[in-house]
Amino acid sequence: MKINKAIYYLLGASMLATITSCNDFLDTEPITEQSVSIDNPIKTAADAENRMNTIYTAFGNEYWQLDYFFNGDAQTEISYAGADNVQNFQQDEYRIVATNPNVERDWKYLYGFINDCNMILNYVDQVSDPSLTSSRKDQMKAEAAIFRALYYFHAVQLWGDIPLVTKAVIGVNANNFDEVYSQVYPARKTVQEAYDLIISDLEGAIANAPSGTEKYRANKNFAYGLLAKVYASKPNPDWTKVKQNASNISGVSLLPVYDQLFDGTHEANAESIFEADGNAGTVWAWGPSMFYGTDWKKFNVPSNDLVKAFNDAGDTQRLNSSVKFSTVSWSDKYWTSSSYPFMYKMRKTDGTQNFYILRYADILLLQAEAAVRTADYSGAAGFINQVRTRAGLAPVTITSETDGMQKVLQERKLELAFEGHRWFDLKRTGTAIAILSQQKDGNGIALPYAANINQNRLLWPIPQGQRDNNQNLTQNSGY
Known part of the structure; x- marks a missing residue:
């Protein structure tokens, strides 16, 4: 198997432009020091800034x-799959197979995004252009x-054990062949x-x-917020x-007003920690048309x-901001x-919709979880x-850990619905099987597919296309 082909299947097509014609030097001749010239793909300050722009324009990608x-959301009790895509029904109904194209493409997208980050992390320090200052390099990294x-x-939440690729492969020679192989044909790490x-x-x-005031950049507040979520999610929180x-x-x-979060006139607001910027043209936000509009049956x-749940709680403000009949x-x-x-x-269908990756209410409820x-x-x-x-x-009181976790999860359900x-x-929180196995329709009748949820279905399968091209990738249980 050619390494360039494996790179495509592992990391996605976005990486191919950075790879130096692998088929020119991997197929027939032994690799020597003279076989390949591996040059820094980032040569100027402009190259580096363009690489950074690539990282941010990813928010216009199908993944985001x-x-x-x-x-x-569609894999939970807050929404149905919608639309008419059979691969999405597999997700919604806990019957994904290893050849599901959504699973394959999200693997490629995520590892493609990771490769874009690795390009900066691996190569920006080598740029000699004096206009790229050391402080700017440090911020980019x-x-x-x-x-x-x-x-x-x-990725780790979707698949569990995953490959950890930390090098952007741009070429191969005798000195780096083993490293290239381990990055192109990686085994899963725990x-x-x-x-x-x-x-x-x-x-x-x-x-x-x-600074945390830069809502459209990967800022300090965003790093702290992610760390809080990571420490809550990892084994032994x-x-x-x-x-x-x-x-x-x-x-x-x-x-002060919940609907201001979503009305399209309060971008980069006080509650935002990090958001994707559609309004200023960083991305073309086509996603809202996938979820809102009467021209065809939408997703989620x-x-x-x-x-x-909204009606039972008397939660009219968040219902009216979250659901449109x-x-x-x-x-x-x-x-x-x-x-x-x-x-x-996400109700603006003109391409200018911003959307939150992290906002303060999420963190407040995570703090509540930690307190419980x-x-x-x-x-x-x-x-x-x-x-x-x-x-x-009205305010609530909490009397025990069980009571507290029920109230935290209920509040997160109503506050963060449709935010992923x-x-x-x-x-x-270890409640997925207990909650999702009890899903009912509008008449209180159990949804037949709710019985499909089990421990194995809490992780996606490793895409079969990836395993076909990398014998080092094992499969998750149940697939």
Whole structure:
């Protein structure tokens, strides 16, 4: 098998432009020191800035515009798959197979994004252009490290044990052949090793990351927030570290009105920690049209369960900001055509929609979770009630860990619906099987596919196409 082909299957097509004609030197002749000239692919300050732009324009990619939100919500009780794509139904109904094209493409996307980060981390220090200052290099590496950590955090939650690729392969010679092979044909590393790399990347990036006021950059607050979520999600969570990193976030506060978060006139607001910028043209935000509009049946159709949960809680503010009912030309087994729901948080369909990767309410509820796990029930209620007060709801009290976790999860469900968090919240808290196996339709009848959820289905299969091209990749149990 040619290494250049394996690179494509492992890391995705976005990497190919950076690889020096591998088929010219890997197929027939022995590799010698003279076989290949490996030059730094980043030669000037402009090259480096273009590489950084590539990292940020990834938020216009299909992964961020569609798959991230689908993966986080359609696999849970807050939305149905919607649309008519059979591969999406597999996700929604916990019957994914290893050849599912969504799984394959998300693997390629994530490792392609990681490769873009590695290009900066591996090569920017070698740029001799005097206009690229050492402080700017340090900031670039900090931003790239934060993003690499973000993408590995997504990958480890989706697949469990994963390859950890830290080198952007641009060529091969006798000296680096073994390293190239290990990066192109990597074996999976343990979940713990993945979290160790994620934490190292984030903690190492904080000193040189942009200020938290730069909402569209991988900033210090974002690094602290990710660290808090990582320490809560890793094996044997460290709740002291969760609290510490969450409390390091500064200069943010809840917006006074919930709908201001999504009305399109409050971008880069006080509650935002990091958001993707569609308004200024950094990305073309085509994603909202995948979720909102009456021209065709959209993805992530709000579930009967979610609407009932809002109504049962008297939570009209967040219901009206999260779900929009309209008359459509179709109906299904869940909703009638005269009152069909759409997710409404991303409602601008002109390409200028911003969307949050992390906002302060998420962190407040994570702090509540950490407080519950450490038996600070009064403190936990205080964090939850900050979020509830903004929504016009009465305060809660917490009496035990079980009571507290139920209230944390319920609040996260209502506050963060359709922001891509629910699947990972349920997995992190160990409640996914118990909650998702009990899903019901609008008539209170059990959804037949809810019985499919089991421990194996909490992880995706390693894509079969990747395993076909890399014999070092093992498969997850149950696939």
